[in-house]
Amino acid sequence: MPTALFHSIISDLGSVALVVLFFGGSIFVHELGHFWAARRRGVHVERFSIGFGPKIVSWRGKDGVEYRLSWLPIGGYVALPQLADMSVIEGESTADTKTLPPISYATKIIVFAAGAAMNLVFALVLACIIWFIGEPVSSDMATTRIGYVSPTIELSDGTKVPSPASQAGLRIGDIVRAIDGVKVTDWASLTQTLITSAGRDEYDQPMAVFTIERDGRELEIVLFPRLAGDERYRHVGISQSYELLVHDVAAGSAAEKAGFKPGDEIRSLDGQPISNIAVYQEHLDQHVQQTVLARVKRAGQELELRIPPRANAKTGTGLTLTTGFTLTHPSPLAQLWEQTTMTFRILWSLINPHSDIGLSKVAGAVGIARIFYSAAEAGIRTVLIFTILVNVNLAIFNLLPIPVLDGGHMLFATIARLRGRALPVNLVMTAQSVFMVLLFSMIIYVFFFDVKRLVRDVQADRAEAAAPAK
Numbered sequence: 001m002p003t004a005l006f007h008s009i010i011s012d013l014g015s016v017a018l019v020v021l022f023f024g025g026s027i028f029v030h031e032l033g034h035f036w037a038a039r040r041r042g043v044h045v046e047r048f049s050i051g052f053g054p055k056i057v058s059w060r061g062k063d064g065v066e067y068r069l070s071w072l073p074i075g076g077y078v079a080l081p082q083l084a085d086m087s088v089i090e091g092e093s094t095a096d097t098k099t100l101p102p103i104s105y106a107t108k109i110i111v112f113a114a115g116a117a118m119n120l121v122f123a124l125v126l127a128c129i130i131w132f133i134g135e136p137v138s139s140d141m142a143t144t145r146i147g148y149v150s151p152t153i154e155l156s157d158g159t160k161v162p163s164p165a166s167q168a169g170l171r172i173g174d175i176v177r178a179i180d181g182v183k184v185t186d187w188a189s190l191t192q193t194l195i196t197s198a199g200r201d202e203y204d205q206p207m208a209v210f211t212i213e214r215d216g217r218e219l220e221i222v223l224f225p226r227l228a229g230d231e232r233y234r235h236v237g238i239s240q241s242y243e244l245l246v247h248d249v250a251a252g253s254a255a256e257k258a259g260f261k262p263g264d265e266i267r268s269l270d271g272q273p274i275s276n277i278a279v280y281q282e283h284l285d286q287h288v289q290q291t292v293l294a295r296v297k298r299a300g301q302e303l304e305l306r307i308p309p310r311a312n313a314k315t316g317t318g319l320t321l322t323t324g325f326t327l328t329h330p331s332p333l334a335q336l337w338e339q340t341t342m343t344f345r346i347l348w349s350l351i352n353p354h355s356d357i358g359l360s361k362v363a364g365a366v367g368i369a370r371i372f373y374s375a376a377e378a379g380i381r382t383v384l385i386f387t388i389l390v391n392v393n394l395a396i397f398n399l400l401p402i403p404v405l406d407g408g409h410m411l412f413a414t415i416a417r418l419r420g421r422a423l424p425v426n427l428v429m430t431a432q433s434v435f436m437v438l439l440f441s442m443i444i445y446v447f448f449f450d451v452k453r454l455v456r457d458v459q460a461d462r463a464e465a466a467a468p469a470k
Contacts (some may be wrong), residue, residue, distance in 0.1 A: 019373050023387075027076045028050055030119050031077065034115045042101075043083065046066065048068070048078050048079075049077050050069050050070065051074070056068075083108055083409065105413055105416075108409070109413060113406065120391065127333075134329050136325050136326070136328075138323055140241075141186055144187060144190050145175045147239055149170050149237065150278070155226060156227065163235075170221065179208055180208055232356070233361075244275075244280060246261065254307055254317050269295075277321060336392060339392040360449045366450035367446075
């Protein structure tokens with residue numbers, strides 16, 4: 001077996017193992033919270049399952065609990081017949097609930113909330129690890145300074161239109177401080193805030209108010225985002241500012257002849273400041289048959305290098321460019337707060353009628369596993385960061401007051417407590433059944449779009465891999 005192929009297989013297996021460990025582990029931790037709290041509070045535990053549906057394998061422990069791994073990897077459950085009749089989802093119980101002692105309101109709340117609590121504890125532990133080992137942040141993601149304003153953007157149907165940013169007068173060097181009053185601190189938060197924004201004008205068209213800093217003054221600029229890209233997210237046509245560093249210089253290339261070396265920072269071309277790859281490429285394309293004067297920073301000193309004329313725009317300079325990275329150590333609570341605010345912002349955008357975000361843009365089990373796989377290829381730090389987000393999401397989602405979720409059980413228990421008697425069994429069972437159908441319908445709906453995205457991206461990757469051979 002060729003060495004490269006062997007290493008590729010080992011790498012893929014390692015990535016899959018990380019997906020199983022951290023994605024499956026997040027579900028396991030949630031159910032472990034319910035299980036541990038139930039045992040501590042004297043509640044009868046019928047079954048502990050990772051996954052739903054028919055079992056793959058199961059065994060009964062010495063404690064009398066059936067432990068199983070089931071076929072549908074979309075969650076898990078701990079069967080607690082004393083607390084809720086979930087036989088429609090979890091299967092019939094063999095326990096005679098009439099002979100089991102009643103459960104107090106406090107115990108119900110503790111057991112139902114324990115799953116989310118364990119997810120938050122797990123997220124906090126991982127956040128402490130990130131705090132200790134550091135989080136690598138690239139220069140392009142650590143800023144909200146605009147490095148390029150595109151004159152046009154391409155809509156989902158391939159039509160090119162003037163970009164909202166250029167029409168509104170945004171400039172290179174502007175620093176975006178907030179969008180619709182929501183503070184942005186880096187490019188990820190800027191992008192996510194723009195995508196989930198829900199502002200609209202009198203014609204019901206997407207609208208966003210950018211608060212920017214320009215030349216020391218704060219300005220508010222109204223933009224009208226366009227829905228672009230495969231997912232039809234809000235776009236305005238800007239990209240971030242960052243330093244351009246030379247990663248590699250091709251032997252015999254124009255760049256080598258000009259004297260470029262790895263580690264050089266390109267500061268300007270013909271006197272034009274360069275802080276984005278698009279600006280760099282545009283300038284070179286517009287001056288193909290001219291000598292381009294590049295000012296670079298090397299070992300603390302600035303040098304002038306001359307890039308010779310090229311045959312055409314397709315003739316590259318021979319430079320491979322990258323940007324800088326810094327290792328940050330965000331506090332654990334700051335990490336959890338960031339993921340929590342992001343989760344609530346997305347939830348709000350899903351129910352806000354003025355938002356452009358719908359269920360079709362939500363990642364289900366397939367999408368999450370796919371992101372985990374990509375994160376695993378990027379490194380363990382990225383996996384840990386994404387796992388924190390997943391666990392915060394699991395905690396918040398499960399506490400929503402929706403029947404079949406933990407929050408729904410807590411709602412029923414609280415209503416029963418306030419009215420002084422249990423809710424009618426038929427009412428609870430009907431609500432559970434209706435919302436279970438709705439939940440599984442949502443899961444199937446999201447699964448369809450997850451697979452659609454996966455197929456589209458695989459086709460794009462194949463097309464990109466085949467392109468050089470043309």
